[in-house]
Amino acid sequence: xxxxxxxxxxxxxxxxxxxxxxxxxxxxxxxxxxxxxxxxxxxxxxxxxxxxxxxxxxxxxxxxxxxxxxxxxxxxxxxxxxxxxxxxxxxxxxxxxxxxxxxxxxxxx
Numbered sequence: 680x681x682x683x684x685x686x687x688x689x690x691x692x693x694x695x696x697x698x699x700x701x702x703x704x705x706x707x708x709x710x711x712x713x714x715x716x717x718x719x720x721x722x723x724x725x726x727x728x729x730x731x732x733x734x735x736x737x738x739x740x741x742x743x744x745x746x747x748x749x750x751x752x753x754x755x756x757x758x759x760x761x762x763x764x765x766x767x768x769x770x771x772x773x774x775x776x777x778x779x780x781x782x783x784x785x786x787x788x
Contacts, residue, residue, distance in 0.1 A: 682771070682778045691716065691777065696731035696740060704781060706768065707731035709751055711738060717751035718768040718779050724749075724756060 685699055691710035698721055699706045707721040707730040717738070721731050728744035739748050739757060748758035754767035769780035 681782075682780050684776050684778045686777060687775050688716070688772055688777050689775075694735045696733060696735065698729070698731040699779070701779070701781060706779065707733075707740070708770070708777070708779070709735055709740065711735065711751065714772060716770040716772065716777060718770050719749065719751060719754050720766045723747055 683701055685701070685708070688710070691697055691708060693710050693712055696707045696709045699708050699718070705721045706718050708716065708718045710716055719730060721729055723730055723742040723744065725742065725745055725747045728742040730740050730742060730749065732743045733740040734743070738751050740751055741748050747756055749755070750757050751767070771778050771780075
């Protein structure tokens with residue numbers, strides 16, 4: 680695993696998502712407020728809807744295409760209640776810069 684610095688935290692408006700592409704990874708990154716950020720794969724497991732364009736409610740995002748609700752803490756779909764999962768990435772903030780932890784194969788260095 681490797682940490683990849685992507686941009687300053689100011690690039691992520693409160694309660695909104697932004698698409699971030701790092702090599703072959705397309706992520707949806709969310710500012711959940713109170714210094715808390717989340718990153719998941721940007722494709723809803725239902726039909727690949729862009730989660731970055733979804734509505735953030737609490738610690739979840741609602742897919743803009745068909746309304747599936749994904750928990751941004753676990754990556755699990757919570758509505759409808761099914762057993763599919765979208766990959767969740769670790770996120771950290773240091774000195775106002777947001778970093779995402781990617782698998783070693785995705786290292787930019």
